Amino acid sequence: MTVATDDLEALLDQASSGIAFDGLHVAETDGEYALETPDGERAGLDEDALRDALAANGEYVTNWRYWQETVGGAGTARRAFLRWCERAPLADAADEATSTPWTEGDDGAAALAVPERYDALRDGIDREWGQLAITARFVDADDPDGERVYDLWHVDDADADLADLEVHDDPRDARELATYDADGRYRPLKTAPTLPGGWAFTGLSGDDLVETVEFFYPATVANWHRELRGNLDVDHWLETAERQTGIYDVIDELPREAVAWMAEACCVDSQCLRRREWEYEDGDDLDVDGGDGPFPCREPCSLVVAAARKWTTLESEEERTYELELTTSEINQLTELIDAVADGRTDEIREADVYDGANRYRARYLRAKRFDDEGELEATEVDD
């Protein structure tokens, strides 16, 4: 462990006003210093003795320097996120937030004190943020001076050889990487679980890491931090819908049961990594699971608002009764077809797998048999 002279001097500059950070306590009374760490307590130190005592506690000194001088930003989401990355205690976690998935002991691991954290940072501490795998590590693992850097890649590439990945160091590159899915389709929803892999950001500074993460998943760090502190501001469906104007003015007419179907269709883990915290209105929860996503969803997003407009129009239609002829297998096939599209499975169905009702030839056969000359399903509306 190296303690650079300027680390010590920086700390000594602050010592007289008192230091209490990550287990390191320094206090001054009448020119005498007291030093306390979880390993022990020394009192009655003059400045030279304090200097020697601090040099013997180098990990606490360099840790203080990194957080107070390099990272700074007391109370910011950026700082809290970087602390979370290395499993440091989160000073601003609210008591009432202890039941969220984001307190110190989340994913089964307790917050680490400085000595344990320093051991772990030599190898790297791994975290997952949606589909992002983040590693916090020392710049110099053999002789750490407290400076951390961060690596970032897709969770699916966690075991990949770096040489096989496209390496980036500019946070702005994340915008491009997040724009298309693996099939080259546009991803209008940044938190859709369709982020493609094949890339890595290595050796990022803390600031650059947060910027990169925010380009992949905008505003997730800020909302996570609010949830952590117990002041996430949730806007429920009705508030959001009633706020709309213009072409979206109508969406507050969407029936309550349709809002639930919409949430089930759009706001589940298979479609979005955000965890739905909004309900129909305050005190009136939707009977649909909000998912286990890592970041809170604090109000219906613009995609849900836009889709709600379509469903509001569709739900304004009256239900009618139709008569059509189908065999049992054919009506089952309709179910299979809807399921295949809803689960995004159509590309996986093999060309010759005629045993799957959503197979292309099976669908074409059904169309040939059951569609009329106008190309529509042959069905007759039944009068009441």
Place this chain on the structure above:
Amino acid sequence: MQALVIAAHGSHLNPDASDPTYAHADTIRETGAFDEVREAFWKEEPHFREVIRTLESDEVFVVPLFISEGYFTEQVIPRELRLDDWDPEKWESDGTSASQATLEAEDVGKTIHYCGPVGTHDAMTDVIVQRAETATGDSDVGEGVGLSVVGHGTDRNENSAKAIEYHSDRIAERDRFDEVKALFMDEEPEVDDVTDYFESDDIVVVPLFIADGYHTQEDIPEDMGLTEDYRLGWDVPSEVDGHRIWYTGAVGTEDLMADVVLERAADAGADIGDAREAVRELAASVAKPEPNAGAGAGD
């Protein structure tokens, strides 16, 4: 600390809609004039609703990357940013003269300087002229040439046409082009009849739109008769009714747009140092005119 937020429309369907926003934001990032620069969108992320909370700065300058004062700049953006005390009257605008209003964002307790849209700033006039230069590949373009500024126009918002006419008038006053005419897609005088309005053989047509998309790359080129089918692209210039029409795409993609964004923020009190000079130099250096046939449409 001071932050800049560029507020744009974005798209759920078209991945290119946000390109100009990112490009101008990056240009301004390079100048270092702001501690933080963010893109924010109505249809993409970060949404207007959540962008302010991603900032550490106490003072935030929000510049709408929109062409005119209207529904988005007067209603949607202030509402979604939670500028509770907002009232369009605060801009004291005649439809093209909005500068800024200072407000507080209720969810974060930050000071927000809500600026007028880029499209109505005086500096936009220079961007339109620069687009005429890049479209023709002639940095002295003007003599013997007609210029048409084309806007969407809509009966629902009179300010939409005002912005187009405002810049047309300003360019006409400069006596640089032989003729200058404002034309519209959805109202008279219509861009379809562009050649009826000019005597000059050469007509540069500059669409006052923020991003390229359906209007600038499909509708307008087909309406003017530059091409039968936008997917086939078109030549720059294209011959129509004995005129040569120089048309590329949305003016919002011009590099000099970053300068307009900076000016909006500076007018609202942002300390931008010599960032404008840096951006103007950069824009001049990359504005090496190179007519781009079809401007990306159909290829």
